[in-house]
Amino acid sequence: MNFPLDLRNVVVALVAAGLLLLPLYSALSGNIFILTLFTRIIIFALAAASLNLIMGYGGMMSFGHAAYLGIGGYAVGILAAEGIGSGFIQWPLALAVSALYALVIGALSLRTRGVYFIMITLAFAQMAYYVASGLSRYGGDDGLTIYKRSDFAGLINPGNRVQFYYLCLACLFGGIYLIWRIVNSRFGLVVQGVRSNEQRMQAIGFHANRYRLVCFVIAGTICGLAGALLANNTDFVSPAVMYWTRSGDLMVMVILGGMGSLFGPVIGAVVYLVLEEVLSQFTEYWALIMGPLLLLIVLFARGGIMGLLGRMSRG
Amino acid sequence: MVDSLADPLLRVEKLVRRFGGILATDNLSLDVAAGELHAIIGPNGAGKTTLISQLTGQLMPNSGAIHFAGRDVTGLPSYRRSRLGLARSFQITSLLPDFTAADNVALAAQAHDGHSFRFWGNARKEKHLRDAARSALTRVGLEARADVPVSELSHGEQRELELAVALATKPQLLLLDEPMAGLGATESTRMVALLKELRREVTIVLVEHDMEAVFALADRITVLVYGRVIASGMPEAIRRDEEVRRAYLGDQHAVTSHVQ
Amino acid sequence: MLVLVEQSLNGLQFGLLLFLLAAGLTLVFGIMDFVNLAHGSLYMMGAYFAATFVAWTGSFVIGVALALGATLLLGIALEYVALRHLYGRDHLDQVLATFGLILFFNDAVRLIWGPAGLALPLPAWLTVPVQIMPGVYYPAYRLAIIVTALAVAAMLYVVVMRTRIGMLIRAGASNREMIGALGINIKLLFTLVFGLGAALAGLAGLMQAPILTVQIGMGENILILAFVIIVIGGIGSIRGAFLAAIFVGMIDTLGRAFLPDLLRKVLSSAAASTAAPALSSMLIYLLMAIVLVVRPEGLFPAARR
Numbered sequence: 035m036n037f038p039l040d041l042r043n044v045v046v047a048l049v050a051a052g053l054l055l056l057p058l059y060s061a062l063s064g065n066i067f068i069l070t071l072f073t074r075i076i077i078f079a080l081a082a083a084s085l086n087l088i089m090g091y092g093g094m095m096s097f098g099h100a101a102y103l104g105i106g107g108y109a110v111g112i113l114a115a116e117g118i119g120s121g122f123i124q125w126p127l128a129l130a131v132s133a134l135y136a137l138v139i140g141a142l143s144l145r146t147r148g149v150y151f152i153m154i155t156l157a158f159a160q161m162a163y164y165v166a167s168g169l170s171r172y173g174g175d176d177g178l179t180i181y182k183r184s185d186f187a188g189l190i191n192p193g194n195r196v197q198f199y200y201l202c203l204a205c206l207f208g209g210i211y212l213i214w215r216i217v218n219s220r221f222g223l224v225v226q227g228v229r230s231n232e233q234r235m236q237a238i239g240f241h242a243n244r245y246r247l248v249c250f251v252i253a254g255t256i257c258g259l260a261g262a263l264l265a266n267n268t269d270f271v272s273p274a275v276m277y278w279t280r281s282g283d284l285m286v287m288v289i290l291g292g293m294g295s296l297f298g299p300v301i302g303a304v305v306y307l308v309l310e311e312v313l314s315q316f317t318e319y320w321a322l323i324m325g326p327l328l329l330l331i332v333l334f335a336r337g338g339i340m341g342l343l344g345r346m347s348r349g
Numbered sequence: 350m351v352d353s354l355a356d357p358l359l360r361v362e363k364l365v366r367r368f369g370g371i372l373a374t375d376n377l378s379l380d381v382a383a384g385e386l387h388a389i390i391g392p393n394g395a396g397k398t399t400l401i402s403q404l405t406g407q408l409m410p411n412s413g414a415i416h417f418a419g420r421d422v423t424g425l426p427s428y429r430r431s432r433l434g435l436a437r438s439f440q441i442t443s444l445l446p447d448f449t450a451a452d453n454v455a456l457a458a459q460a461h462d463g464h465s466f467r468f469w470g471n472a473r474k475e476k477h478l479r480d481a482a483r484s485a486l487t488r489v490g491l492e493a494r495a496d497v498p499v500s501e502l503s504h505g506e507q508r509e510l511e512l513a514v515a516l517a518t519k520p521q522l523l524l525l526d527e528p529m530a531g532l533g534a535t536e537s538t539r540m541v542a543l544l545k546e547l548r549r550e551v552t553i554v555l556v557e558h559d560m561e562a563v564f565a566l567a568d569r570i571t572v573l574v575y576g577r578v579i580a581s582g583m584p585e586a587i588r589r590d591e592e593v594r595r596a597y598l599g600d601q602h603a604v605t606s607h608v609q
Numbered sequence: 610m611l612v613l614v615e616q617s618l619n620g621l622q623f624g625l626l627l628f629l630l631a632a633g634l635t636l637v638f639g640i641m642d643f644v645n646l647a648h649g650s651l652y653m654m655g656a657y658f659a660a661t662f663v664a665w666t667g668s669f670v671i672g673v674a675l676a677l678g679a680t681l682l683l684g685i686a687l688e689y690v691a692l693r694h695l696y697g698r699d700h701l702d703q704v705l706a707t708f709g710l711i712l713f714f715n716d717a718v719r720l721i722w723g724p725a726g727l728a729l730p731l732p733a734w735l736t737v738p739v740q741i742m743p744g745v746y747y748p749a750y751r752l753a754i755i756v757t758a759l760a761v762a763a764m765l766y767v768v769v770m771r772t773r774i775g776m777l778i779r780a781g782a783s784n785r786e787m788i789g790a791l792g793i794n795i796k797l798l799f800t801l802v803f804g805l806g807a808a809l810a811g812l813a814g815l816m817q818a819p820i821l822t823v824q825i826g827m828g829e830n831i832l833i834l835a836f837v838i839i840v841i842g843g844i845g846s847i848r849g850a851f852l853a854a855i856f857v858g859m860i861d862t863l864g865r866a867f868l869p870d871l872l873r874k875v876l877s878s879a880a881a882s883t884a885a886p887a888l889s890s891m892l893i894y895l896l897m898a899i900v901l902v903v904r905p906e907g908l909f910p911a912a913r914r
Binding site for chain 3: 278
């Protein structure tokens with residue numbers, strides 16, 4: 035990787051180092067809570083990174099991305115409830131179902147553009163929410179408890195907090211690396227080109243929607259992995275994880291961090307969730323602050339945190 | 350060098366295109382022979398860009414047919430026509446603003462170099478694509494500006510880039526929509542010289558307002574007014590045609606006597 | 610048979626309610642090119658205002674009228690203070706900003722009225738069953754909703770199709786730059802349109818309050834349905850929203866009412882009771898998916914952009 039030394043890279047390096055060393059700090063200080071908090075943050079960072087792939091690089095504003103968190107989670111939960119506890123079966127299935135869902139929803143939704151697309155993806159995610167609520171055999175509205183985490187035949191023990199943390203972190207770093215390679219590949223350039231000027235790309239010979247759809251499926255699959263991780267983290271899965279406001283949260287993380295930047299979603303997830311945690315210590319009504327804050331960010335801080343750091347580096 | 354006996358490379362038959370109540374293309378028929386440089390001229394609003402858009406697939410006609418290299422392409426989407434060898438430059442510059450000039454051209458080359466469902470290797474490091482881009486940029490005179498983002502290029506440089514992008518798709522037929530619009534004198538001269546070179550390698554359909562360039566370059570000229578062809582033929586015949594002069598070139602050149 | 614008539618009327622009533630909500634949304638989007646996620650919050654505020662004012666004044670009619678006015682004022686204030694700065698921006702920005710507003714409103718309501726919902730009791734004269742056909746009775750209030758909504762729809766039609774303001778609105782829906790060029794006070798027009806949309810949302814909210822619910826987050830669920838209706842009907846088209854809303858309302862209500870029985874005939878009882886609620890919820894989205902496949906611009910798109 036070719037990193038010029040600028041503020042963004044410094045911040046990213048610090049955050050990455052912090053995430054790597056966090057369990058050490060937790061062990062030394064005895065603060066277990068921070069370990070579980072950051073496990074959750076890392077999982078959402080992965081979900082946000084997958085959304086950034088289609089939003090930031092692909093120009094597809096999907097307001098239904100949280101559906102994959104649910105799909106991945108329920109794949110794990112349902113299999114566990116039916117007695118299949120092996121992670122080697124659960125996780126690939128979570129990925130496969132997410133991919134299939136993304137394929138079908140994507141093929142339908144990508145027939146539309148702009149605000150139609152936003153509304154359609156929103157509607158389909160809400161559909162997934164209602165379907166899950168209707169699954170009375172698997173808890174319905176109340177959700178499904180997962181009594182035993184995914185079993186990896188001794189290879190790794192998700193029940194151990196530290197091991198699980200590093201598993202999630204590995205998935206996050208792996209996911210970011212994969213996205214980095216995709217973005218710079220032939221495929222990635224086409225997807226970005228289609229975002230930039232679809233008419234031009236069609237005129238030189240690219241079937242724009244086919245590339246969009248494949249990108250959509252890849253992003254959904256990665257988020258399905260995040261869903262499987264999340265279900266393991268909370269030992270629980272419920273329709274609420276797919277509620278449309280969760281999709282909104284993911285979008286906020288992407289925008290906050292800086293849409294279209296590789297590490298932006300990670301920064302965004304960290305800031306958003308830490309802020310939420312801190313604010314809720316002070317007041318039960320943290321959304322009263324968060325809401326207008328969002329409004330202000332949209333109005334004034336284009337390009338999110340990474341954008342801000344980039345501007346600070348330059349001048 | 351123009352084989353008028355052979356099948357035309359492009360055949361347009363009775364093309365019709367309406368926009369609400371307006372007839373933008375009115376039963377238009379046209380032939381373009383392989384190897385020729387065929388200019389299309391006409392006053393503003395004549396429907397020239399509408400015609401080009403229907404030829405390349407950005408717009409679908411209401412009726413009529415378009416045949417390219419013997420194939421009926423009337424219903425084909427634009428990316429399919431590009432694959433068959435039809436390339437276009439846009440009247441209103443249509444490039445990828447977030448990418449560099451070299452990226453723009455390399456992507457065009459990439460589109461015609463196998464499939465792009467490759468997810469791992471760095472596409473910017475594919476030597477043959479970058480070389481193809483560099484040679485196209487050199488042809489239009491932009492090799493020094495290869496790594497400049499399109500948004501930072503001057504208007505004239507962007508028009509030249511449009512041409513480079515179209516060239517990189519290795520077309521059989523090049524449809525150029527006012528490539529010299531907004532170019533300064535030096536740039537225009539350079540563009541005309543370039544087109545003179547290109548006409549020996551690829552069939553060109555040129556939409557232009559610059560009459561000097563048109564008469565210097567064209568093998569044949571078709572004149573469009575209100576979506577209809579009012580004249581089509583060799584440049585000298587067009588220059589002398591009364592209807593054309595009245596409609597487009599200016600009344601002062603028209604022969605005044607109407608008494609036969 | 611009786612059940613069919615009753616459920617059909619319920620479907621009509623639900624559809625009309627959805628229309629009121631969707632009409633405001635599609636107007637605002639068609640004229641100002643503005644996606645307002647907080648539209649559902651205005652719906653919620655209408656209900657909360659109604660419950661509060663009816664309790665204060667002791668009169669249903671006065672309380673409802675005050676609530677309507679309050680929602681209108683709230684909408685105008687919101688537009689003036691915050692939302693007008695988002696016109697012309699990316700739709701994504703608008704989505705995010707109004708999403709922030711949803712969070713804000715939900716917590717504000719929780720702060721002012723508490724987490725438990727409110728109740729809006731009906732006055733006696735609205736709870737009597739009305740005989741609409743020999744032997745068929747339907748609650749007076751639901752009939753009132755149908756009548757009111759139809760009246761509002763008719764008024765909307767008259768205003769949009771027959772008045773100067775309406776002409777401006779229709780012109781604006783097809784070509785925004787033009788009305789600006791004509792020298793009309795755009796800012797005022799936009800504020801009025803937004804206010805109208807807010808009032809419609811508030812009306813829908815307060816009308817359903819006695820029969821359904823007054824609680825935090827009620828706007829979000831129904832907002833999605835409004836979006837689906839707009840997609841099916843075509844953005845900017847009030848006629849499209851009307852037809853799509855009735856259609857969606859009918860399908861959703863009749864589906865929920867009759868699908869479980871239909872399924873039970875085909876599947877085992879256990880499977881049917883698991884599948885039925887999920888399938889009923891999915892019906893609307895399946896409908897939307899079908900429309901998308903067949904006509905992505907919607908059934909009656911207002912204009913080419």
